[in-house]
Amino acid sequence: MSYSTFNRKQFDSMKEPMFFGENVNVARYDQQKHPIFEKLIEKQLSFFWRPEEVDLSSDRKDFQKLEEHEQHIFLSNLKYQTLLDSVQGRSPNVALLPIVSLPELETWIETWSFSETIHSRSYTHIIRNIVNDPTKIFDDITVNKEITKRADSVSVYYDRLIEMVSLYNTLGLGTHHVPEHGDIEISMRSLKKALYLTVASVNVLEAIRFYVSFACSFAFAERTLMEGNAKIIKLIARDEALHLTGTQHMLNLMASGKDDPEMAIIAQECKEEMRNIFVEAAEQEKDWASYLFKDGSMIGLNAQILGQYVEYITNVRMQAVGLDTAFETKHNPIPWINAWLVSDNVQVAPQEAEISSYLVGQIDNDLSESDFDDFDL
Amino acid sequence: MTTLTSNKPDKIRDKVHRVLLGKKQILVTEDEPLLVQLEREGIHVEYQCREGYCSSCSIKLLWGQVEYPFEPLAWVQSGYMLACCAIVKSDIEIAFFSD
Numbered sequence A: 001m002s003y004s005t006f007n008r009k010q011f012d013s014m015k016e017p018m019f020f021g022e023n024v025n026v027a028r029y030d031q032q033k034h035p036i037f038e039k040l041i042e043k044q045l046s047f048f049w050r051p052e053e054v055d056l057s058s059d060r061k062d063f064q065k066l067e068e069h070e071q072h073i074f075l076s077n078l079k080y081q082t083l084l085d086s087v088q089g090r091s092p093n094v095a096l097l098p099i100v101s102l103p104e105l106e107t108w109i110e111t112w113s114f115s116e117t118i119h120s121r122s123y124t125h126i127i128r129n130i131v132n133d134p135t136k137i138f139d140d141i142t143v144n145k146e147i148t149k150r151a152d153s154v155s156v157y158y159d160r161l162i163e164m165v166s167l168y169n170t171l172g173l174g175t176h177h178v179p180e181h182g183d184i185e186i187s188m189r190s191l192k193k194a195l196y197l198t199v200a201s202v203n204v205l206e207a208i209r210f211y212v213s214f215a216c217s218f219a220f221a222e223r224t225l226m227e228g229n230a231k232i233i234k235l236i237a238r239d240e241a242l243h244l245t246g247t248q249h250m251l252n253l254m255a256s257g258k259d260d261p262e263m264a265i266i267a268q269e270c271k272e273e274m275r276n277i278f279v280e281a282a283e284q285e286k287d288w289a290s291y292l293f294k295d296g297s298m299i300g301l302n303a304q305i306l307g308q309y310v311e312y313i314t315n316v317r318m319q320a321v322g323l324d325t326a327f328e329t330k331h332n333p334i335p336w337i338n339a340w341l342v343s344d345n346v347q348v349a350p351q352e353a354e355i356s357s358y359l360v361g362q363i364d365n366d367l368s369e370s371d372f373d374d375f376d377l
Numbered sequence B: 001m002t003t004l005t006s007n008k009p010d011k012i013r014d015k016v017h018r019v020l021l022g023k024k025q026i027l028v029t030e031d032e033p034l035l036v037q038l039e040r041e042g043i044h045v046e047y048q049c050r051e052g053y054c055s056s057c058s059i060k061l062l063w064g065q066v067e068y069p070f071e072p073l074a075w076v077q078s079g080y081m082l083a084c085c086a087i088v089k090s091d092i093e094i095a096f097f098s099d
């Protein structure tokens, strides 16, 4: 079955599954099988922001004052986030658009992926503002071992699905021999399974892979350092929370069987593998924290605290897709981070450069003594 | 006039319900979502958006009734509730995911 950019068949799109039904033809939103995706689109559009609106001039001075090991933490996180958003700015489109069957979901995928490209553009904005030669930083992303290790795990499921769908579209069902890849079995079952695992893996990317980096950015800003960066990260975090809700809806709809009964069986079969994807990503993020702090910690954070935080949010995210929690950590070791992650007071007007300093004061006032128990000053 | 409006049943804003959490018991009203009222009692609940779209504040609802003034964007698992936007409508018992 080959892909058509305007499917000429007549069918009732309200009866199509989310994926692997008819190719979408008319982009219409007057009727929706899953109205949640239309609501996500509206919300994402209401979040629209441009990186250039955030003034980073004081970040440049701050960056020069950071100790060397702190610069390493800051730049490494930027590189890792750049990798993640490079993947996310294209992959939902490349992997999911050829197989999506609902107009509202198709447009959500495009809107989601578009917002990731804003994140990518914001990293260039930040890097340009703090260093003289951005090339050194960008070039390291494809060679730095700590980062490429992670690139493999975030892209493997996408790449597999893309390969299988392109075989399906050109050669149809059956077992096909691909040079260097061997025999690949293409059945509806194997395609749907590859899809489910891809969404599971993206869900984990959106759910936990950014959070070590977020925590470091906000820990700098707690010391009134790199506040322009923190403002951008707040905006990114708000978007990521919405993307996460998008993937959670896809997974939960699939598992419910209400969208496609066969998907419920596949979700059941893949439960263990989905769990492993969570745990493997959490372990990688903990390793990442150790790599960040290899030459020294920063005020308020160390590898151990960040590791506990990763375990904690992994538990929260697993529960949201109906999995049992994987880690013992029962409490958020850095509860102050939530005051930064909350989006209600995100403003982007450049003349409001003071706003985050104001926030720092406010957050400090809101914290009780016990919140600082884990905060090694 | 004033007496009339304040007597209307839907204007009664001071309904109080009990929230059981482990061995603790907290009194809450229907004026605000559960999250802020728990925080005021010094109970930390995980949150992020505080607007119903991220699911970070999802907690177990063991029994009792809650309502959402607007439909949250986040998926609500059965047996769970979103503390940031749910209004407590009866006595309830809750638990955190870890318990």
Ligand code: FES
Binding pocket: B046, B047, B048, B049, B050, B051, B052, B053, B054, B055, B056, B057, B058, B074, B082, B083, B084, B085
């Ligand atoms: S804090 Fe985001 S859904 Fe409640």
Ligand SMILES: [Fe+2]
Binding pocket: A085, A088, A115, A116, A119, A236, A240
């Ligand atoms: Fe992103």
Ligand SMILES: [Fe+2]
Binding pocket: A088, A116, A206, A239, A240, A243
């Ligand atoms: Fe994202």
